[in-house]
Amino acid sequence: MRAIWKGAITFGLVNVPVKVYSATEDHDVPLHQVHDADGGRIRYQRRCEVCGKVVPFEHIDKAFENGEQTVVLTKDDIASLPAERDREIEVVEFVPSDQIDVLLLDKSYYLEPDSSSPKAYVLLRRTLEETDRTAVVRFALRQRTRLAALRVRDDVLVLQTLLWADEVREAAFPALDGSPKVSDKEMAMSAQLVAGFESDFTPSDFDDDYQVQLRKLIDAKIEQGDAVDTAATFGEEPEGEGGEVVDLMDALRRSVEKSRGGAGKGSGAKGSGSSGSSAKGGAKKSGGSRAKKKSTA
Incomplete structure (x- = not known):
């Protein structure tokens, strides 16, 4: 370092x-932009609006506009600020x-x-x-x-x-005004679902699925060219139950059942394949698409 x-x-x-x-x-896998027609590299240039020339970074200063005047701040101007010179934490x-x-x-x-x-x-x-x-x-x-x-x-x-403090937005959501009443039975079922997912958090147990799949896709295109068979590369897309679940208790009950059924079947995540969401009845892998827990099987 x-x-x-x-x-x-x-x-x-x-x-x-x-x-x-x-x-x-x-x-993240490093990617750059190319023209879809011919694969040419897309590059961004810092071009001056006055002379039309491309300006190297070392010749670029900063400026502030108040609608009437433009104040140019050079690198020396900024370096002269007491806070910039200060080396104390x-x-x-x-x-x-x-x-x-x-x-x-x-x-x-x-x-x-x-x-x-x-x-x-x-x-x-x-x-x-x-x-x-x-x-x-x-x-x-x-x-x-x-x-x-x-x-x-x-x-x-x-x-x-x-x-x-002023960089953190206030969370004001009308849908949460006068929150609906949650029954004791629903709370008990929800707590049971949480218990099915209990674990000690170990960051190294999780993979970034998106980057793993992106690297796999790149390797497949290197080997096979543009005609990549995604089903052969990634497997068939599993069919979820989908649809909106109106009955919250039914969603909780099915989730608890899935959590129990998934335990000890080789998945690295407890209850993998269940969903704690009341809005979805479909299966959603624990950790989501960005960070799936590694299998210990």
Whole structure:
């Protein structure tokens, strides 16, 4: 991994030098766009509206328009901002870890001690662990002031940037106004269905079905050309029951039955093939099309 930023965590008079690394990476199959008529590569160009020339990235500045004036901001202008020059990850407060709403979490970064002695790093890590607190920090990265949660993961300090409060939309759905009454029997049946799917979450147990199938399709086209037999490649499409289920109890009952019937039959997911949805009677694999649990058979 390559460090993308260097700075120091500061709280009180304590200074913890760190290097920042991206904690995640994209596993999607890389695709580009081509012309469907001749397969020619489609490329995007940054073309100036005044001179008509294609402009290389190093000669592109940013600008702000207010309807009357255009203010051009050069790279030197932006680099002169105090926040841009600041290399401190300032601890604002320590909060109970359960107060960080997961909806606010954005990008994740690993922090490595950038000092000959990691004592201050270890001290901060142990303090967060033993007090069950998360540090709310503020810093500047890539031309933005960031708010972030600093916590511990597997003995490493992790920085997770947070969305600002005004970046989270309010969920106002009229259909939920005066929610319909749910009976005790329906709740009991639903709880029984949940029990049939209970498990400990292990991320490595799941595959990204879409990317697996996309890679399989690419390999098939390399081998067979454009005339790919999708049925032979992916198998016949299973027929679902489909249709809208009006009776919620009936949907719950059938789902519980499927959950019981699927247990111990080689599927890696408990109750695979059942659906907890009241709107669909058809079978839907646990995890959906984007992340199906790996089979342990």
